[in-house]
Amino acid sequence: MPDPNLSSEVDADxxxxxxxxxxxxxxxxxxxSNVPLSVYDLTVAYHRKPVIWDxxxxxxxxxLIGIVGPNGAGKSTLLKASMDLIPRASxxxxxxxxxxxxxxxxxxxxxxxESVDWQFPVSALDVVTMGLYDKIGWCRPVxxxxxxLAREALRRVGIGDLADRQISQxxxxxxxxxxxxRALVQDADLYxxxxxxAAVDASTEHAIVEILRELxxxxxxxxxxxxxxxxxxxxxxxxxxxxxxxxxxxPVMDTFTPENLQKTYGGRLTLLDEVTEAMRRRESSL
Amino acid sequence: MTPLHDLLSIGWMWLxxxxxxxDLLSAATQSTQDSLLADLIRVVSMRDYNTRVVIxxxxxxxxxxxxxxxxxxxxxxxxxxxxxAHASTPGxxxxxxxxxxxxxxxKSIPVLLAGASFTGLIGVAGILLIRNQTRLKEDAALxxxxxxxxxxxxxxxxxxxxMQTGHAAGLEGFIFGMTASMQAAxxxxxxxxxxxxxxxxxxLFKELQxxxxxxxxxxxxxxxxxxxxxxxxxxxxxxxxVGLQAVGLIxxxxxxVIPAAAARFWxxxxxxxxxxxxxxxxxxxxxGGLASAMFPGLPSGxxxxxxCSVFFFVSMMLGTRRGVLxxxxxxRQLNRRIDRQHLLRAMYEQIERDQDAVDxxxxxxxxxxxxxxxxxxxxxxxxxxxxxxxxxxxxxLVRRSNGSCRLTGAGLTEAARLTRQxxxxxxxxxxxxxxxxxxxxxxxxxxxHVLAPEVIDxxxxxxxxxxTMIAVPVSPHDIAPEAEMENKTGGGEA
Numbered sequence: 001m002p003d004p005n006l007s008s009e010v011d012a013d014x015x016x017x018x019x020x021x022x023x024x025x026x027x028x029x030x031x032x033s034n035v036p037l038s039v040y041d042l043t044v045a046y047h048r049k050p051v052i053w054d055x056x057x058x059x060x061x062x063x064l065i066g067i068v069g070p071n072g073a074g075k076s077t078l079l080k081a082s083m084d085l086i087p088r089a090s091x092x093x094x095x096x097x098x099x100x101x102x103x104x105x106x107x108x109x110x111x112x113x114e115s116v117d118w119q120f121p122v123s124a125l126d127v128v129t130m131g132l133y134d135k136i137g138w139c140r141p142v143x144x145x146x147x148x149l150a151r152e153a154l155r156r157v158g159i160g161d162l163a164d165r166q167i168s169q170x171x172x173x174x175x176x177x178x179x180x181x182r183a184l185v186q187d188a189d190l191y192x193x194x195x196x197x198a199a200v201d202a203s204t205e206h207a208i209v210e211i212l213r214e215l216x217x218x219x220x221x222x223x224x225x226x227x228x229x230x231x232x233x234x235x236x237x238x239x240x241x242x243x244x245x246x247x248x249x250x251p252v253m254d255t256f257t258p259e260n261l262q263k264t265y266g267g268r269l270t271l272l273d274e275v276t277e278a279m280r281r282r283e284s285s286l
Numbered sequence: 287m288t289p290l291h292d293l294l295s296i297g298w299m300w301l302x303x304x305x306x307x308x309d310l311l312s313a314a315t316q317s318t319q320d321s322l323l324a325d326l327i328r329v330v331s332m333r334d335y336n337t338r339v340v341i342x343x344x345x346x347x348x349x350x351x352x353x354x355x356x357x358x359x360x361x362x363x364x365x366x367x368x369x370x371a372h373a374s375t376p377g378x379x380x381x382x383x384x385x386x387x388x389x390x391x392x393k394s395i396p397v398l399l400a401g402a403s404f405t406g407l408i409g410v411a412g413i414l415l416i417r418n419q420t421r422l423k424e425d426a427a428l429x430x431x432x433x434x435x436x437x438x439x440x441x442x443x444x445x446x447x448x449m450q451t452g453h454a455a456g457l458e459g460f461i462f463g464m465t466a467s468m469q470a471a472x473x474x475x476x477x478x479x480x481x482x483x484x485x486x487x488x489x490l491f492k493e494l495q496x497x498x499x500x501x502x503x504x505x506x507x508x509x510x511x512x513x514x515x516x517x518x519x520x521x522x523x524x525x526x527x528v529g530l531q532a533v534g535l536i537x538x539x540x541x542x543v544i545p546a547a548a549a550r551f552w553x554x555x556x557x558x559x560x561x562x563x564x565x566x567x568x569x570x571x572x573x574g575g576l577a578s579a580m581f582p583g584l585p586s587g588x589x590x591x592x593x594c595s596v597f598f599f600v601s602m603m604l605g606t607r608r609g610v611l612x613x614x615x616x617x618r619q620l621n622r623r624i625d626r627q628h629l630l631r632a633m634y635e636q637i638e639r640d641q642d643a644v645d646x647x648x649x650x651x652x653x654x655x656x657x658x659x660x661x662x663x664x665x666x667x668x669x670x671x672x673x674x675x676x677x678x679x680x681x682x683l684v685r686r687s688n689g690s691c692r693l694t695g696a697g698l699t700e701a702a703r704l705t706r707q708x709x710x711x712x713x714x715x716x717x718x719x720x721x722x723x724x725x726x727x728x729x730x731x732x733x734x735h736v737l738a739p740e741v742i743d744x745x746x747x748x749x750x751x752x753x754t755m756i757a758v759p760v761s762p763h764d765i766a767p768e769a770e771m772e773n774k775t776g777g778g779e780a
Contacts, residue, residue: 085505109506116500121556130496134507139489166554
């Protein structure tokens with residue numbers, strides 16, 4: 001189903017620095033049906049202060065995409081506004097060429113772990129089952145086969161034995177895996193993850209990376225908000241550098257450069273050294 | 287301010303009960319012993335048609351409030367019902383004034399409830415307006431709307447008292463609740479509305495659960511979050527408005543919050559929580575309603591709250607999942623387990639240090655360790671150490687012999703297991719989390735007590751890959767404690 005021509009085209013026009021999207025005239029929806037997430041001219045404002053400005057990019061299908069930027073750069077806002085969870089001042093967002101409303105069942109969302117109250121009286125299995133509510137439909141009960149699917153998803157993230165545990169009894173990493181399982185159980189084509197690596201243990205980080213790679217191997221796309229610059233070259237193929245505006249986006253090798261990071265983060269040189277080192281490691285490993 | 291205010295109301299109710307009940311009882315007994323007994327039997331057996339209908343109505347109300355209350359509590363909107371009820375006060379007064387001045391029946395329940403809903407909804411809209419359009423938070427918005435509307439209502443009640451046509455008697459039933467004055471038709475209205483709310487909660491259980499747990503994910507799943515919130519709000523409005531007559535506007539919040547909060551102590555599963563909450567709501571309403579029906583002077587709202595608060599207190603103390611008692615017991619057990627683990631590991635490490643651990647076979651490791659030595663190894667008091675030893679002796683892990691103790695066979699196995707676990711964790715931290723070697727010991731101490739078996743398996747696998755010895759790996763840091771060094775320096779000074 002992914003059109004090889006189109007995805008290679010997106011790859012080819014790679015490091016785009018604040019590029020106007022003029023080469024896609026009329027912005028026809030059908031031409032975007034293979035673009036998992038296309039954002040054009042998106043602006044979001046809280047009260048009177050804009051949080052993200054004129055954000056535009058098309059993301060390539062079948063790749064792992066990191067969204068990187070300093071605190072307050074509007075990374076979460078970008079994801080939430082794309083899914084119509086918060087109102088946007090202007091802009092157009094297309095998922096596989098459709099509005100979010102039409103395409104929502106092809107998109108799996110992993111919110112920030114801190115966004116919910118983990119004292120809530122549900123088990124890990126209950127949480128994962130929530131990923132199926134949309135398929136089950138309004139007012140219909142959860143059936144055995146749905147629970148079996150949820151159990152399977154928990155096994156995939158490596159905590160199948162904790163299915164019946166109340167969520168407050170899970171460690172931070174296990175809670176993050178539960179959220180991941182809830183998105184996986186939807187069997188979506190595009191996954192949007194809001195800091196899945198934040199404050200998790202090393203083995204959970206490893207497990208999440210494994211799952212991301214497995215998703216990619218099945219032609220799925222994942223957009224991941226990420227904080228640890230050192231691991232960006234290792235985990236992702238494509239990167240969006242964001243600081244209220246899109247500073248740059250494109251394949252990691254061309255885009256994740258000290259110059260672009262300097263523009264994104266300002267002059268924090270120690271950070272840049274670390275990144276340069278990480279890039280060198282990746283180059284030598286290739 | 288509102289929880290305090292409710293707490294005060296509850297306290298006041300207790301006071302009223304304690305001071306008034308003897309009078310009420312003696313008034314009843316004076317009229318002759320027989321008639322009290324007859325009254326009691328008449329009410330409890332519900333032979334009277336009116337009482338029967340009223341009790342059934344109040345019971346369904348309690349069930350509906352328990353269900354809706356669980357969702358609102360988990361949505362953290364519990365006080366919305368309180369604001370709504372208070373905001374309905376002017377509506378009742380206005381409806382009464384308008385109806386009587388038009389020549390109608392000022393005490394017609396549907397008319398009064400329509401008025402109550404009208405200002406109640408204006409109140410809620412006011413809260414949302416303040417919250418969304420200003421920088422004030424929800425608690426301030428609630429406080430403002432609640433007090434302003436209640437004040438306005440009270441002022442209007444005063445006006446009614448002054449009116450020529452006004453027979454305000456009966457209206458105060460709306461403030462504290464009065465099942466005694468309820469008619470069968472009123473109760474039928476309550477029951478019908480409550481059944482609708484119960485059906486709504488059960489049908490939308492899945493959707494409301496998702497809304498309460500993770501609003502963002504619900505939105506991402508394509509659920510209309512605003513519509514779901516409005517549905518939940520509408521159910522609160524229904525329960526609150528029809529509950530005004532039975533429970534009263536000041537205390538209806540109790541029926542929305544207390545059963546749900548009490549149920550939370552007993553279970554970690556939402557479906558069980560709503561069932562438990564509904565059951566508590568039904569029971570309190572029936573007992574409170576019966577009491578009020580028996581003694582016409584006794585406000586039913588007050589009785590319902592009192593019964594609720596007894597349930598709540600019992601649940602808070604004895605709740606099997608989150609109760610105070612169970613938490614204390616769990617903490618005590620954990621402390622004892624930690625003490626035991628510290629004891630066994632201290633002994634094991636001491637023995638290991640005394641002898642050349644690599645050459646000796648296990649059986650030689652059962653040498654005695656002096657209690658004084660153990661005391662110096664950790665920061666525990668003698669009393670605590672002695673108790674830990676006593677408990678270990680009881681479980682046949684340790685034997686005492688004047689001033690020192692030694693491990694039994696079982697004790698040695700357990701001590702070896704614990705030490706291994708401890709060191710596995712230390713190695714894990716050193717290998718994977720880049721923790722400085724000197725800082726490891728404290729972290730490992732804290733975490734080994736909650737280490738799940740599956741984590742240990744994982745650690746073994748990880749360390750196995752590195753070719754690390756699994757049996758009991760040699761401690762990665764020097765285990766000579768400060769105590770020993772202190773002894774050495776102390777000896778030098780002497």
